[in-house]
Amino acid sequence: MTARPHWLFGDQLGPHFTDPADGGPDRQAPLVMIEARSVFARRRFHRAKAHLVLSAMRHRAAEFGDRMTYVRAATYRDGLEQALGRRAVDRPFTVTHPTSHAALRLVRSLPGAEVLPARGFLVPQGDFARWAGGQGGERLRLEDFYRWVRRGHGLLMDGDAPAGGRWNLDHDNREPPPRGADTLHVPPPWRPAEDAVDEEVRADLDRWERDGDVSFVGRDGPRRFAATRREALAALRRFLTDRLPDFGRYEDAVLAGDPVMSHSLLSAPLNLGLLDPAECVEGAERAWRDGQAPLNSAEGYIRQVAGWREYVWHLYWHFGEDYRWHNTLCHTAPLPDWFLELDADAVTARCLSTTLAQVRDTGWTHHIPRLMVLGSRALQDGWDPAAVTDWFHRCFVDGYDWVMLPNVVGMSQYADGGRMTTKPYTSGGAYIHRMSDLCRPCAYRPTERTGEHACPYTTGYWAFLHRHRDLLSGNHRTARPVKGLDRLSDLPELLELHAARGDSAP
Secondary structure, eight states: OOOOOEEEOTTOOSGGGTOGGGTOOOTTOOEEEEEETHHHHHSOOBHHHHHHHHHHHHHHHHHHGGGEEEEEESSHHHHHHHHHOTTTTTSOEEEEOOSSHHHHHHHHTSTTEEEEOOOSSSSOHHHHHHHHHHTTTTOOOHHHHHHHHHHHHTTTEETTEEGGGOSOOGGGGOOOOOTTOSSOOOOOOOOOOOOHHHHHHHHHHHHHHHTTSOOOBSOOOSOOSOOSHHHHHHHHHHIIIIIGGGTTTTTTOBOTTOTTTTOOOOHHHHHTTSSOHHHHHHHHHHHHHTTSSOHHHHHHHHIIIIIIIHHHHHHHHHHOGGGGGOOTTOOOBOOOHHHHTTOGGGOOSHHHHHHHHHHHHHSOOOHHIIIIIIIHHHHHHTBOHHHHHHHHHHHOTTOOHHHHIIIIIIIISOTTSSSSOSSOOOOOHHHHHHHBSSSTTOSSBTTOOSSTTBOHHHHHHHHHHHHTHHHHTTSTTTHHHHHGGGGOTTHHHHHHHHHHHTTSOO
16 A cells, blocks of 8 residues: 655654654655745745745755655645645645644645644643643643643653752843853854755745745845754754853843854754754753753753743644734734834844844844843834734744744733733833843933933833733732832823834834
């Protein structure tokens, strides 16, 4: 009997997606991968993201040789017809559970498709459903989930107790950058060497743009992230050996001249499926047990992967498709052109200009600039959370629908009213000043609320609290700062300045 073909999406590229022992297809199953140009034609993605995804797909297809049918088509349906024949919708085939609602809808609309369990995550979806049911269905907090994953997978455990006696080492991982330093002076991250596949991808993207088929934002090249399994393993080894030791204490710190700090840069290959999260977290634990990294660094990284990444993946499916339209704060302002175009040169505020330039040039910046600079700007100015989610999805190399929907709607924009997090994540300029070197040469001053030197984040923070005073005064985590509004003698001037700035670049 001939094995059924198996369709691989472009974020299912690692060996665990084709290994029968991991719930993958039969070892003899012919493989299909479809490069659908419609994906890039519908929206303006970052050019570096398009390059990375296509490079990774084409590299993987070349590795499979004759077993893989690689189709370049206008749409996924067109590609399936080319690969499986004109009756492709009826022909039996398998596909690993896709990573977006839209892709799952497409797959389920094809009568011949058998959807295999999701791969690339530590916790099966059925296990999460049972855990969530045991929480009463409402209070699904990260800390509870993270401890459950640690216990279930034996991660950083000494018997029944957490290694070191504490589950949470966040207190040790919130240090500002070293005073006066321009860089952390740690070994640089692993970087790839481009090859003929990258050259072909770049030429194709250039042609598509010239022909008017697609339009991108941002800059492309050279490629900065792993596009093959071998490259991803090299990047993981470099992080665990050379960079993990300094990761923990500075994971929330920001330096203008050192955007990568000690971060792993593994989110892109993880989200392409080139790495399995188990090998990442087990490697971090092994580094600690071997005395190669401190506990707070290992725990901080494991929390990111086994905690937050897993949590976001499962909440994406648990909350359902309507979650993207949550807008508790009734924010409807459109994203300004300077933000949409990644026009960092139009921005005066150094923190925002620096972060926007990093996104423009690389398609990446780490979690604190994402949350406390980019996301905070959107929240304070009342931008439409669905549009903000779309922007993050398009403009980050590691951005996928499942990644950005809970991260932006739930955490960054508080659009779900606290279903995912217990407070809005925004602050005045004092936080950015404490955790970075971005304020020192800035035209604005983090301590000033009014006047020409008033920091847009400080002004915006108080304006945000004032705008949502009724809602936030009832939240135990925001009630105290809301009461602080009554002590601001310059509140009318502050609100007038914030309104006058409008959607102009701060």
